[in-house]
Amino acid sequence: MTNTAQERIAFLRGLNATRAFRPDPVPDAAIEDILNVARWSGSASNVQPWEFLVIRNRETLQKLAAISPNVRHAANAPLGIVLVMTGDPDKVTHETYDEGRLSERIMLAAEAHGLGSCIGWFRPETMAAAKQALGIPENRLVRTEISIGYPDEEAQRARQKPAQARKPLSEIVHEERYRG
């Protein structure tokens, strides 16, 4: 295995959610890289069913945090990116899957710059309030906010939540045919 392959696998493997951020702003060059990696995401039939709403205003981020408990990490993040999906009622499954791909790429692009990130969801009952707060038309699908910033290592440790484990490969891998 080459060093490059090893480094890239370790990079992918090492992604974790960060929920506590230092107040330092995210450099513009990093934001541009993140948006470009997002822009080049693959999507079903290359329809690119997304727009990106970049938020640095603290008051706005706190408002979003108050709308959905799932998005509360936005309150202490210097940057939030809200994914505004097209909202084609015939393509909900495609958009949801593509939104997952897109979200993963945004988190990884942030990590490439030493930035932490966390996905927050507006649950269905809070989507309307999020759209209204951000001036987004009602017919769009607005589910995901990604908080981004430099990790506050001390606060992360203070949460004292153990690193989340994963199931071993022996439990989840099948070869050639599913074994019941």
Next chain:
Amino acid sequence: MTNTAQERIAFLRGLNATRAFRPDPVPDAAIEDILNVARWSGSASNVQPWEFLVIRNRETLQKLAAISPNVRHAANAPLGIVLVMTGDPDKVTHETYDEGRLSERIMLAAEAHGLGSCIGWFRPETMAAAKQALGIPENRLVRTEISIGYPDEEAQRARQKPAQARKPLSEIVHEERYRG
């Protein structure tokens, strides 16, 4: 920006779908890395709603290719990974989004090893046939097959399909508030 950040952003940015593969097998060490990167994917509430079915048998891959036109690239791939999602009827949206995150990571882990990949979907009307062919219980959600192998550059060029463009950032980025 550090060299590492630049290299990682270029790596993320450069991912493309590969539909034509050389027959060379995928090394076991690469498969293990891909599965480990997959295993460490984030998911809603860390439920990890997935199992991975690793297929190298050509006949099986050809059978899958015949089941869904969307999966036809599996016919010439030395490796296919079928994502077997839990299929919790109350969590379809979560599983679909997590499946997108997972798929992107598998493609990137393949790319880390110089391997190309392509996502194929079993549309709803072909899911039952796919499950039956692979011995997967009916209650699972089986939508995604990811074909993996070394790119056949010549065949890729012969497809003469231009590289797929993406919308410019100026069209899809909003700052602070959505502009109508």
